[in-house]
Amino acid sequence: GGGRLGVSAAAIWSCIWVGLAVAFGLWLGRARGTDDALAYFAAYLTEESLSVDNMLVFVAVFEYFRVPPAYQPRVLVWGILGAIVLRGLMIAAGVELFERVAWIGYVFGAFLVVMGLRLLRQHRAGASESGAGVLRLVARIVPVTGDCRDARFIHRVNGRFAVTPLLVALVVIELTDAAFATDSIPAVFGVTRDPFLVYTSNLLAVLGLRSLYFLVAGFLPRLRYLHYGLAVVLAFVGAKMLAADVVDVPVLVSLAVIACAVGIAAAASVLAAPANGGS
Numbered sequence: 203g204g205g206r207l208g209v210s211a212a213a214i215w216s217c218i219w220v221g222l223a224v225a226f227g228l229w230l231g232r233a234r235g236t237d238d239a240l241a242y243f244a245a246y247l248t249e250e251s252l253s254v255d256n257m258l259v260f261v262a263v264f265e266y267f268r269v270p271p272a273y274q275p276r277v278l279v280w281g282i283l284g285a286i287v288l289r290g291l292m293i294a295a296g297v298e299l300f301e302r303v304a305w306i307g308y309v310f311g312a313f314l315v316v317m318g319l320r321l322l323r324q325h326r327a328g329a330s331e332s333g334a335g336v337l338r339l340v341a342r343i344v345p346v347t348g349d350c351r352d353a354r355f356i357h358r359v360n361g362r363f364a365v366t367p368l369l370v371a372l373v374v375i376e377l378t379d380a381a382f383a384t385d386s387i388p389a390v391f392g393v394t395r396d397p398f399l400v401y402t403s404n405l406l407a408v409l410g411l412r413s414l415y416f417l418v419a420g421f422l423p424r425l426r427y428l429h430y431g432l433a434v435v436l437a438f439v440g441a442k443m444l445a446a447d448v449v450d451v452p453v454l455v456s457l458a459v460i461a462c463a464v465g466i467a468a469a470a471s472v473l474a475a476p477a478n479g480g481s
Contacts (some may be wrong), residue, residue, distance in 0.1 A: 212416035219410030226406060230399075237453055241394035244457040245403035248393060248435060251464040252386040253407055254425070255432055257415050259378045267371040277368055278412045281375040285411075288380060289404050292387050297397045307443050310388040314440030317385050321433035385436060392439035393456055424471060431467025435460050 223246055231239030260281075264274055299306045355369035390400050438459050442451050 209417065212413045215413030216410060216417050219406070219413060223406040223410070226402065238394075238396070238399060240453040240457055241396065242399045242403055244393045244453060244460055245390045245399055246407055247457065247460050247464070248389050248439070249386050249404050249407035250410075251428075251435065251460070252382065252389065252432060253411055254414075254418070255429065256379065256382045257411070257419065259382075260375060260415060261419055263371050263374050263378070267367040267374075269368060269371050273368055275412065275416075277372050277375065278415060280372055281379065282408055282411055284372075284376045285379045285383075285408050286405060288376070289383055289387065289408065290401060292383055293397060293401050293404065296387055296391055296400075297395075300391065300395060307391075307446060310391060311440045311443030311446075314385070314388055314392065314436045314443065316440075318433045318435075318437030318440060321429050321436065389436055389439045392443045393453070425468060427467045427471040427474065428464075429467075431463040431465075434463040434467075438463070 227239050227243050227246070230242050260278070263269075264277075269277060355366055355372070357364050357366060387400070387404070390403060394400060439456075442449075442456065445451075
């Protein structure tokens with residue numbers, strides 16, 4: 203559907219998508235064994251927790267481009283379709299890299315540790331800078347209308363085609379998703395190298411994004427400590443990749459570390475929110 207989801211509908215759809223993801227993991231356990239199921243759940247949880255951080259950027263993009271709530275679902279649907287294709291290509295490239303270049307795991311591991319440390323020091327860059335840059339770039343190529351008067355991406359103005367802020371917002375969302383995927387896909391490869399598990403965990407996390415966005419968008423700014431948990435996840439998976447030849451970390455341990463890091467950060471944010479008035 204294209205309409206904006208209310209909180210109750212978003213909660214129902216989020217439960218359905220998470221339920222599907224869990225059911226798929228349980229089926230994996232029966233079809234391919236416990237280790238594969240645990241690896242899938244660790245990969246899914248990594249991807250899902252990192253995508254919550256991604257949503258903070260979605261909120262900022264919609265605010266920056268003044269996208270009315272009624273038109274946000276259309277942008278999200280196209281953004282998610284683009285993300286599914288893009289991530290498929292990135293995962294295929296990652297699988298090829300791991301097969302051809304023996305030491306690429308160390309590069310990915312070091313990259314994830316650095317990203318984790320950067321995330322500890324400062325939160326994600328605001329969407330306003332990237333939004334302004336993309337808006338300027340698009341305006342040089344094609345006219346941009348001043349506001350979102352309907353749900354269309356392109357208008358005819360005085361006989362010429364002009365794009366709407368909706369299309370520019372979609373471009374920014376696709377670009378930010380690509381940037382986030384450079385964190386999350388190496389992180390998932392750090393959990394499992396199985397292309398089937400990497401893609402299905404990504405796919406099921408991304409498919410639930412739209413309903414999850416409408417469920418948590420209002421609450422997201424209060425998750426002020428979430429990035430600490432995500433930083434721990436990235437640094438842990440990166441360190442695991444770097445030490446792969448020396449230490450074999452069981453999948454169950456990976457799953458526990460990821461779940462605890464995200465859970466503790468989210469709980470700390472919720473407990474701290476009333477004291478500071480939810481700024």
